[in-house]
Amino acid sequence: MQILLDIASWLLLIAGSSFALIGAVGLIRFPDVYSRMHASGITDTLGAGLILAGLMVQGGLTLVTVKLILIMVFLLYTSPTSTYALANAAYSRGPQPLLGKRESETPSPVTPENEPS
Amino acid sequence: MLHAISLGIVLYGTWLLFSGIYTPLLMGLGAASCLAVVGIAHRMDVVDREGHPIHLGWRAITYWMWLTIEIVKANIDVARRILDPKLPIDPVMVTLEASQGSELGQVIYANSITLTPGTVSIRVSENTILVHAIATALADDLKSGAMDRRVTAMEGPGPRRLEDMG
Amino acid sequence: MFFAATLAILVTMALALTRALLGPTVYDRVLAVNTFGTKTVLLIALLGFLTERPDFLDIGLVYALINFIGTIAVLKLLKYGDLGTTGQQAERKP
Numbered sequence: 071m072q073i074l075l076d077i078a079s080w081l082l083l084i085a086g087s088s089f090a091l092i093g094a095v096g097l098i099r100f101p102d103v104y105s106r107m108h109a110s111g112i113t114d115t116l117g118a119g120l121i122l123a124g125l126m127v128q129g130g131l132t133l134v135t136v137k138l139i140l141i142m143v144f145l146l147y148t149s150p151t152s153t154y155a156l157a158n159a160a161y162s163r164g165p166q167p168l169l170g171k172r173e174s175e176t177p178s179p180v181t182p183e184n185e186p187s
Numbered sequence: 188m189l190h191a192i193s194l195g196i197v198l199y200g201t202w203l204l205f206s207g208i209y210t211p212l213l214m215g216l217g218a219a220s221c222l223a224v225v226g227i228a229h230r231m232d233v234v235d236r237e238g239h240p241i242h243l244g245w246r247a248i249t250y251w252m253w254l255t256i257e258i259v260k261a262n263i264d265v266a267r268r269i270l271d272p273k274l275p276i277d278p279v280m281v282t283l284e285a286s287q288g289s290e291l292g293q294v295i296y297a298n299s300i301t302l303t304p305g306t307v308s309i310r311v312s313e314n315t316i317l318v319h320a321i322a323t324a325l326a327d328d329l330k331s332g333a334m335d336r337r338v339t340a341m342e343g344p345g346p347r348r349l350e351d352m353g
Numbered sequence: 354m355f356f357a358a359t360l361a362i363l364v365t366m367a368l369a370l371t372r373a374l375l376g377p378t379v380y381d382r383v384l385a386v387n388t389f390g391t392k393t394v395l396l397i398a399l400l401g402f403l404t405e406r407p408d409f410l411d412i413g414l415v416y417a418l419i420n421f422i423g424t425i426a427v428l429k430l431l432k433y434g435d436l437g438t439t440g441q442q443a444e445r446k447p
Binding site for chain 1: 201205207259265270277279298301305307309
């Protein structure tokens with residue numbers, strides 16, 4: 071039984087670590103701040119969630135698991151809020167998003183005046 | 188009143204779980220702090236449906252389960268795009284209609300969009316949400332309105348916008 | 354196995370730090386630092402298990418709170434140039 075739990079938690083930790091790494095690679099590879107937000111979203115949701123779930127399996131039915139659940143709930147509530155604040159601040163003060171296929175040489179910037187609908 | 192009691196219970200439960208030491212002194216101090224916090228929150232006028240949405244009840248839990256599945260699917264999609272050597276992204280901006288009646292519903296909808304990788308809500312105004320999506324396919328998924336309908340269904344009937352209640 | 358996960362998180366944090374150093378805009382840096390902070394929470398939780406000291410989780414929880422407030426504070430400073438004003442006051446000022 072203990073071995074099964076260990077294997078489950080091991081798989082969850084590996085999967086979570088991979089998603090965290092993929093998100094970080096995306097953070098490096100993506101072309102502008104808006105697309106990088108999507109990459110950071112991967113590490114924040116599934117990366118963090120799976121790693122915490124893996125630790126919960128190790129923790130068993132104790133206060134440790136309760137605290138892990140609270141950390142997870144807290145991350146899930148705050149990460150979209152801070153991403154929204156960042157997106158909003160970048161959109162009103164910072165660079166405009168690059169749109170369209172990345173291969174195209176001249177990406178079309180969008181200004182608040184001609185927002186697509 | 189119901190909200191204040193429920194907030195107090197949640198706070199005290201959190202205290203008990205975090206402290207892990209159950210002596211009369213610490214439990215009494217916890218009760219005092221929780222009462223003080225509920226009192227301050229009441230004076231700040233934040234103990235209401237918006238700050239402490241217990242009326243959502245079980246509907247919120249089924250919504251979370253649906254959202255978790257959506258998040259996993261979107262994660263795999265975006266992860267595939269990142270790992271692809273060609274980096275197949277075509278970012279788009281779309282404006283979505285938000286059919287929720289209350290501000291709380293709109294916040295839940297906008298946050299759900301952001302929480303799903305591949306789509307980020309950039310600006311929330313009256314009844315529309317401006318969304319940046321990493322690929323047209325993901326934007327089209329949102330445009331189909333499945334998430335919008337689910338959030339509206341979870342929000343359920345009840346007082347609509349604050350200004351409509353007079 | 355906690356060691357492997359810890360190592361992966363450390364690499365993730367190094368990559369996030371690279372983005373923070375590369376920039377190019379200040380928003381990229383804020384995003385990278387926010388990601389770095391989220392990973393720190395995970396690192397603290399993993400370290401708690403690695404060294405078998407569950408009290409680390411409390412530190413992780415507090416770090417998650419501070420990270421969130423820190424990010425919001427930096428963004429508010431960027432957007433309004435002042436931490437003291439409320440959103441509505443700042444909107445009126447232009």
